[in-house]
Amino acid sequence: MRQPASLLPHRLRRPLVSLFFGVLGLLGVLLHRDYGLPWDEQLDRLNGIISLKYVALKLAPERARQEPSFSAIPDMRDNQDTDHGVIFQLPLLLLERAVGAHDSRDVYFLRHLVTFFTFLAGLYFFYRLATARFRSWTLGLLGAALLIGSPRFFAEAFYNYKDLVFLAFFSTGIYTLTRLLRRPTWRTALLHAAATGAAIDVRTMGVLLVGLTLGFVGLELLYRPTLRSRFATAAALCLPATAAVVVLGWPYLWENPVGHFLEAFQSFRQYRSDMLVQYLGEQVSVRELPWHYVPVWLLITTPLAYSLFFVTGAATLAHHALQRPRAWLRTRTGRQDLLFAAWFFGPLLAVIGLHSVIYDGWRHLYFIYPAFVLLALRGISRTGYWARRGESGIGRLAALGALLALAGNGAYTTFRMVREHPYQNMYFSGLSGTAAERLFERDYWGLSGREGLEWILAHDASPRVKVGTDARTGLMLHNASLMLLPAERARVVLTSADQATYLLTVYRWHPQPYPATRGREVHQIRVEGIKILSVFRR
Numbered sequence: 001m002r003q004p005a006s007l008l009p010h011r012l013r014r015p016l017v018s019l020f021f022g023v024l025g026l027l028g029v030l031l032h033r034d035y036g037l038p039w040d041e042q043l044d045r046l047n048g049i050i051s052l053k054y055v056a057l058k059l060a061p062e063r064a065r066q067e068p069s070f071s072a073i074p075d076m077r078d079n080q081d082t083d084h085g086v087i088f089q090l091p092l093l094l095l096e097r098a099v100g101a102h103d104s105r106d107v108y109f110l111r112h113l114v115t116f117f118t119f120l121a122g123l124y125f126f127y128r129l130a131t132a133r134f135r136s137w138t139l140g141l142l143g144a145a146l147l148i149g150s151p152r153f154f155a156e157a158f159y160n161y162k163d164l165v166f167l168a169f170f171s172t173g174i175y176t177l178t179r180l181l182r183r184p185t186w187r188t189a190l191l192h193a194a195a196t197g198a199a200i201d202v203r204t205m206g207v208l209l210v211g212l213t214l215g216f217v218g219l220e221l222l223y224r225p226t227l228r229s230r231f232a233t234a235a236a237l238c239l240p241a242t243a244a245v246v247v248l249g250w251p252y253l254w255e256n257p258v259g260h261f262l263e264a265f266q267s268f269r270q271y272r273s274d275m276l277v278q279y280l281g282e283q284v285s286v287r288e289l290p291w292h293y294v295p296v297w298l299l300i301t302t303p304l305a306y307s308l309f310f311v312t313g314a315a316t317l318a319h320h321a322l323q324r325p326r327a328w329l330r331t332r333t334g335r336q337d338l339l340f341a342a343w344f345f346g347p348l349l350a351v352i353g354l355h356s357v358i359y360d361g362w363r364h365l366y367f368i369y370p371a372f373v374l375l376a377l378r379g380i381s382r383t384g385y386w387a388r389r390g391e392s393g394i395g396r397l398a399a400l401g402a403l404l405a406l407a408g409n410g411a412y413t414t415f416r417m418v419r420e421h422p423y424q425n426m427y428f429s430g431l432s433g434t435a436a437e438r439l440f441e442r443d444y445w446g447l448s449g450r451e452g453l454e455w456i457l458a459h460d461a462s463p464r465v466k467v468g469t470d471a472r473t474g475l476m477l478h479n480a481s482l483m484l485l486p487a488e489r490a491r492v493v494l495t496s497a498d499q500a501t502y503l504l505t506v507y508r509w510h511p512q513p514y515p516a517t518r519g520r521e522v523h524q525i526r527v528e529g530i531k532i533l534s535v536f537r538r
Helices: 010-034 041-059 061-065 089-099 104-134 137-148 151-156 163-182 186-202 204-223 225-248 257-269 293-300 304-323 325-330 332-354 363-389 393-420 433-439 448-459 471-482
Strands: 276-279 282-285 465-468 492-494 502-505 520-527 530-537
Touching (some): 010 104, 010 137, 041 061, 041 089, 041 104, 041 471, 104 137, 104 332, 104 363, 104 471, 137 363, 151 163, 151 393, 163 186, 163 363, 186 204, 204 225, 204 257, 204 332, 293 332, 293 363, 304 325, 304 332, 304 363, 304 393, 448 465, 448 471, 448 502, 448 520, 448 530
Parallel strands (some): 465 492, 465 502
Antiparallel strands (some): 276 282, 502 530
């Protein structure tokens, strides 16, 4: 397929790209204080603190023991989250100290800002990746806009340090892999090793980058025999360098790198406990999810036009690949498209085939979404070609209409993102609020708890206000209190639902309405017709 030229003059590339990312950076600064605290962010920060204590005891034990909080921090052997690396957490903790963020509210605002800018860095490398693939900086910029313009991803870029940060790191790893495949040198090998090791240290699923590296270096050895020695040297350098980065950035591995990594990987593969999720109107165990759980969640949380162009891109890719597979693989573009297809379909089919535990929508597979967007860009590129050079007038009009529909869908999605702020994480595509509320999980992050607490304190002048929630959602309420101003936080008394004056719920494990015995509903939050929070007063 002939590659399109950029639609705009090359001289506009630098100012427009700078403007695009500059505006996103400004939005990050302006909006990062608007989001609540997700379910387990405090626990994940504690994981980083435990690792920091471990590092301090290794490097400066006497200085570490002089810290006022030293004795209150658990030891590494008592840490239950050792299966999560801390390459992102440790620098955040050092940054907190450097800027003097001590109160929990300031700490988590800082973390949300850094998380967004980390995602923004990954988005830039995705732009570079798309630009190189389509040889068009305008298509690359469009791809970045589609990715950040996906409502759930925009919102979670502020607080989902696990999945969105992993998406950023994994996308960077794919970018460095394409550079290595194009030009195997010791520099590209070390850059790719650093990106791969960092991705693994965010989530052990990052080992997929190692598999993709070996597989596609093997293809290059087959189709570019004159560079075999250079590829062999680069691979021989890349693999041990990756292992070194993984161990260096994950203190839990220091004493027993292989054994502890295998232990962490096994823990990641098998979820420690059972949990129920709301799926298609029923409470389903995460151990018994149907095969279509992830595809359905992907479809209902992605703007419709993006999905239609993804189907077009995947179909045209399959057509070219099956028509003349050997000739297709001989081209660098063909092998690169195969990489993107493997990036998307490989993890998806593995999760379906292995019946892996997934919960909270499809967030554990968010890292395949950039590949989804790349395949959608392929569909957009091909549709643009049909609109310009289609064989029939009707075909050209249909292609032009599809591109206009994409623009319209993008504009409407942006409008919804503004209207739903800061709850873009509640975006559903093509579903009414009533249907989404009945069929699927709502605010599974518990973010709306912050606004619920703020409302209670604004409408109750009592010096001490008793607030409770469902038994399983107590952590959500505690997290929400950490985002309050210190004076307001001191007024809140967190207690059991039976003893509380106010009951606050986000409907995570109680999707049905509450009985009148819980009290009178005095406040609620709705997003596009979906009730995500209620406050009851007894």
